[in-house]
Amino acid sequence: MTTKGKIVLTLLILGVLGFGVWKWLPQLTSQGSNPPTASQTSAPGQTRTESVTATVQAAELVETQSEVPKLAASGAYQPKDNTVEIELSEYAGYAGLIVANGGLAPNENSAFFKKHGFKLAIKLSEEESWSALNSGKMAASATTADVLAIYGRQFQVVVPAQIGFSRGADGVVVRSDIKRINQLKGKILATAQFTEAEFFIRYLAQEAGLGINMLPDLKTAPDADKLNLVFCKDAFAAGDLFLREVKAGRNLLAGCVTWAPKTTEVAEGSGGKAHVLTTSKNLLIVADVLIVNKGFAQQNPKMVAGLVEGLLEGNRQVRDNPTPWLDLIGKAFKWDRTETQAELAKVHLSNLPENLAFFSGAIDAAGSFGGIYQSAVFAYGSAILKDPVDGDRFLDLAHLKAIEQAGTFKDQKMAIAPIRSTDGAPVEGDPLLSKDIRFLFAPNSANLDITNQDNLKNLDSIKRLLQVSPGSIVLLRGHVDNSMVEEFRKRGGEAFVRQMALKSIDFSKQRANEIKRLLIEKHGIDTKRLDAVGRGWEEPLGTDNDQNRRVEAQWFTLE
Numbered sequence: 001m002t003t004k005g006k007i008v009l010t011l012l013i014l015g016v017l018g019f020g021v022w023k024w025l026p027q028l029t030s031q032g033s034n035p036p037t038a039s040q041t042s043a044p045g046q047t048r049t050e051s052v053t054a055t056v057q058a059a060e061l062v063e064t065q066s067e068v069p070k071l072a073a074s075g076a077y078q079p080k081d082n083t084v085e086i087e088l089s090e091y092a093g094y095a096g097l098i099v100a101n102g103g104l105a106p107n108e109n110s111a112f113f114k115k116h117g118f119k120l121a122i123k124l125s126e127e128e129s130w131s132a133l134n135s136g137k138m139a140a141s142a143t144t145a146d147v148l149a150i151y152g153r154q155f156q157v158v159v160p161a162q163i164g165f166s167r168g169a170d171g172v173v174v175r176s177d178i179k180r181i182n183q184l185k186g187k188i189l190a191t192a193q194f195t196e197a198e199f200f201i202r203y204l205a206q207e208a209g210l211g212i213n214m215l216p217d218l219k220t221a222p223d224a225d226k227l228n229l230v231f232c233k234d235a236f237a238a239g240d241l242f243l244r245e246v247k248a249g250r251n252l253l254a255g256c257v258t259w260a261p262k263t264t265e266v267a268e269g270s271g272g273k274a275h276v277l278t279t280s281k282n283l284l285i286v287a288d289v290l291i292v293n294k295g296f297a298q299q300n301p302k303m304v305a306g307l308v309e310g311l312l313e314g315n316r317q318v319r320d321n322p323t324p325w326l327d328l329i330g331k332a333f334k335w336d337r338t339e340t341q342a343e344l345a346k347v348h349l350s351n352l353p354e355n356l357a358f359f360s361g362a363i364d365a366a367g368s369f370g371g372i373y374q375s376a377v378f379a380y381g382s383a384i385l386k387d388p389v390d391g392d393r394f395l396d397l398a399h400l401k402a403i404e405q406a407g408t409f410k411d412q413k414m415a416i417a418p419i420r421s422t423d424g425a426p427v428e429g430d431p432l433l434s435k436d437i438r439f440l441f442a443p444n445s446a447n448l449d450i451t452n453q454d455n456l457k458n459l460d461s462i463k464r465l466l467q468v469s470p471g472s473i474v475l476l477r478g479h480v481d482n483s484m485v486e487e488f489r490k491r492g493g494e495a496f497v498r499q500m501a502l503k504s505i506d507f508s509k510q511r512a513n514e515i516k517r518l519l520i521e522k523h524g525i526d527t528k529r530l531d532a533v534g535r536g537w538e539e540p541l542g543t544d545n546d547q548n549r550r551v552e553a554q555w556f557t558l559e
Contacts, residue, residue: 060241062233064216065193068384074156075136076295083119084112084303086140087129091259092343093164093288094142095322095329098122100314104332111313116306124332126234133157133293140292140307145369145391146199146376148291153389156294158396161308162358163288164315165366167419168281168346170200171263173239174255175246176275181208181433186224187254188215190238193231196286197238197257201227202379203285204278207465208433218252235259239266246273260346261339278432281346282418282557283469284366285375287358297396308399312409315349348416352409355400364524365416367468369395375464418471432557439515439551446510448518459515463523465555472557475531476515478508479552481545482537501536509534512551 077085083106088094097120098104100111106119113119123138133141134156142163148155178184181204191197193214205212205227213223215230222228230253232238239258243266246253255274256266267276280286290311297304318325322344330340350358357363361370373391403409439448439455448455466472488497512532519525540548 060232060237061190061217062193062231064214064231066214066384067386068150068152068194071151071154072131072135074134074295076299077136077139077293078296079118079139079300079303081119082117083121084139084307085121085123086307087123087125087133087138088142089126090124090333091169091288091347092329092333092340093166093169093347093349095318095325095344095347096163096314096316096349097311098314098329098332099317099325100310103328111310112306116302116310118303118306120307120310122332126236130155133291136293136295138293139296139303140290142288143291144196144199145287145289145372146196146285146379147194148289148391148394149373149376149385149388150194150380152385152387153393155394157291157394158294158297158304159289159291159369159394160297160304160396160399161290161311162350162355162369163290163311164350165284165348165416166196166280166286166288166346167284167348168279169260169343170197170257170286171260171279172201172204172255172257172277173242173263173266173274174277175251176270176273178254178277181205181210181277184227184254185210186222186226186228188218188222188228188230188252189255189257190230190232190241190253191257192233192235192238193229195235197235197259198229198231199376199379200280200286201229201257203375204433206375206379236262239263242266242274243269246270260343282471284348284416285372285468287367287369287372289369291394301399304396305399305402309403309408312352312355312403315351316409316412318344319349319351351412351415352400352403353412353414354416356397356404357414359395359397359400363414363416364467364526365414365470371464371467416470418469420471446507446514448511448514450518459518459523462515462519462553463525466525466529469555469557472555473529473531474519475533475554475556476512477539477552477554478510478512478532478534479539479548479550480504480508480537481548482540483545485537501538505534505536505538507534508536508551515551515553 086097088097101107101120101122102110104122104124106121107113108119110120129138129141130151132138134154148159172189174184174189178187184205189201191201202212211223211226213226213228215222215228218230232241235256235258238256239262242253242256247270255277258266263276263279267274290307292304292307318329322341326337326340329335329344330337333340333343335343354363357368358366359369361368370391377385377388439458450456462474466474484500485497488500492499509532512534516530516532519530520527537548541550542548
């Protein structure tokens, strides 16, 4: 994986530059997008079914669901022997809860018993348990904000706190010849359905302008114009499937979306045939939250308050000094100290001010609950989420606000920051993805039409990208078309061409600076995260003058 990656968006800005009448531009062809390769189709004389059967066993995939699974009927969890039962997965993001509890087993030395009078029993499982939580067979669990959008109103849970952000635990691993998300057009990836792994790739595909096609199996031909997904029982299994395929030299699968440490295992085990394209290290759209059975929460508010405060206290202890807790965390997950340190580096455990900002939407350096929730609604679309509900229905922030008023963590500060592999500014290289956004300018003007709703939405989209990727930088590069160069040469020779070239550079920079100004003044973007240059007509995309009238916005994100 490269030490730095960048996401590039091309913003095509429309209007008149004095060199011709502007008009709406056609969509640019996605860079690097390819139809299925010959290796993805059957060989001559062989049916596709026969070739696939020889490649992938049907048992390695699960049935693709066209609708969100139905959960068991809701019921209130009832504690037994003053013990609250919760279920978590093998993930370092839950280290704070384990430290606060002194391990997995219920005990009287835990922060939950000493301060709040109840014991906590933590069960680790990779099985989907939403029906069990919904029906009251357990008190609480943890999930990501996007999962709440998927299950909607049938999911009778409340969210009293954020646990943290994934900082590299989720990743896209692809064949080594694939360098950007756009090149997955027409290709097939394996992942786990209705999980944060699926949301991660859906989000990236959406930003790249790629539609999603869900294949029922690998016998079905992929859609040549979309990113195609098949599903395994979990993301670890998706990684195993792709690794077996790539080691065997088969190209039916282009990659997988999985979780650490499987991401590294697949890339290293491929013998150079695969690499990690991107992870969630600096793209903070995978946010873990505590979810509590709604009936239990209503009947036992003091226990929920204790869960929230214990979580924040455990997060504080691990954040302040993880070393004393490495053995305890490692024992719970069956990791050694080195592995525990490596996994903790892939999460950001949230403190109180980060919790409050996450839910209020005031966190400028990372994704917000509302932003991630709505992104999931858009990413899955109406075909799957037929009746989405507002994310606020899940929130119960009374306990966080009470802790804030009590001043328990009054000295804590927000500390979300980019993880830098190397120092210095981003460098040129392969972009993670490219995207076209169109703005409308008044004719012969560098003033953006802010009454146009599409312009406002596009400014919002740039702000959201900067929010979910701390440390990312947008470079705005203004361009004009070169259609009048020969006319200028006829009118005044090379001297006149040079004179008009300088004017074109100035005008193109004015438009780039207009986007920059609006992002700073109307959206509060730090000026250090924006830059603007004018390139005039020096960098045409080709002979299409419409495409050459543009402002190109390059999104650099550390990777």
